[in-house]
Amino acid sequence: MDIYSTLVEFKAHPGVTGIFSDLDGTLSAIAQTPESASVTTGVREVLTMLKERYKVVGIVSGRASDDAKRMVGLDDLLYIGSHGVEWIEEGERHYAPEVKKYLDMAPSLHNELSDYFTKTDIRVEKKDLGAALHYRLSADKDAALALIEPVVEKMLAKYPMKVVRGRFVVELKPDIGLDKGDTIIAVCLREGLANVLYIGDDVTDIDAFKALRRLEETENFKAVSAAVASNEAAAEVAEAADFSLAGVDEVEELLRWLAE
Ligand SMILES: [Mg+2]
Structure with missing residues (x-):
């Protein structure tokens, strides 16, 4: 059918x-x-x-x-x-009750990420519960990812977030199930x-x-x-x-x- x-x-x-x-x-x-x-x-x-x-x-x-x-x-x-x-x-x-603490955490995460990527063609999107790194506009997608991944690792060590990878976007979001x-x-x-x-x-x-x-x-x-x-x-x-x-x-x- x-x-x-x-x-x-x-x-x-x-x-x-x-x-x-x-x-x-x-x-x-x-x-x-x-x-x-x-x-x-x-x-x-x-x-x-x-x-x-x-x-x-x-x-x-x-x-x-x-x-x-x-x-x-x-x-x-x-x-x-x-x-x-x-x-x-x-x-x-x-x-969702589980995510309320992330409302306070997200601004400092965004600031840190912005510092890392200001001089690149990677765009940092502020989200109220996390942040997203967009590399759709990056001339070299592999090079962009190579810049993104180590920074994401650093953030994961510091914030209780998880990574979600989409199409030309790497997102840090609340690590809740x-x-x-x-x-x-x-x-x-x-x-x-x-x-x-x-x-x-x-x-x-x-x-x-x-x-x-x-x-x-x-x-x-x-x-x-x-x-x-x-x-x-x-x-x-x-x-x-x-x-x-x-x-x-x-x-x-x-x-x-x-x-x-
Ligand atoms: Mg879609």
């Missing part, structure tokens, strides 16, 4: 269905820098339509939730940020969802694919996962998902069909 046939059931029961999607590379084309990434008017319109129809529409991102919200530009969606450790729900910011999957599961249970679609393109989305599959084993629950293919996406993302979509355009097409 293709993804459309599989989702007919979801479309028929919007009151118990949640639609979750990653942002960068899934709802928006990958841009040169995180700041220049944007969501098209068409995608924004589709998300608005989905929100009117389905029980939960969640944007799930490695970005901070307020940054994801700014980028999408819609007030009343659920924004799960920082890979699941904080979220905005009904306009209000929430943090929470990921995108855990937070989504909590939402599914709290909202009494019976069906969930999750779309993503990054290796961190695999956590969500797997968590939803685990939930299927214990609850009366149906999960469908879709990986968005791109030149940069790891093959393991596609392997971990039920279906593949060719790119952001196919995601929009699918979501529009679900929204109508």
Whole structure:
């Protein structure tokens, strides 16, 4: 069965269905820098339509939730940020209790990293719970990584953080056992969802694919996962998902069909 046939059931029961999607590379084309990434008017319109129809529409991102919200530009969606450790729900910011101490730690981490990389083409992004090092714009990606890795080791010795590697980004985030999957599961249970679609393109989305599959084993629950293919996406993302979509355009097409 293709993804459309599989989702007919979801479309028929919007009151118990949640639609979750990653942002960068899934709802928006990958841009040169995180700041220049944007969501098209068409995608924004589709998300608005989905929100009117389905029980939960969640944007799930490695970005901070307020940054994801700014980028999408819609007030009343659920924004799960920082890979699941904080979220905005009904306009209000929430943090998982385990991460609150990181709010105080993050500014000094960011300052230290900025000192190391000021004279390079590596960009240090400040996050409220950690920091990210972007080398997408680096002329020599291997050389950039060779600069990044030893500094990251130093920071790990000093801060209780862990490393998450994405596409041309190395991120320091709270070393707690929470990921995108855990937070989504909590939402599914709290909202009494019976069906969930999750779309993503990054290796961190695999956590969500797997968590939803685990939930299927214990609850009366149906999960469908879709990986968005791109030149940069790891093959393991596609392997971990039920279906593949060719790119952001196919995601929009699918979501529009679900929204109508
Ligand atoms: Mg992504």
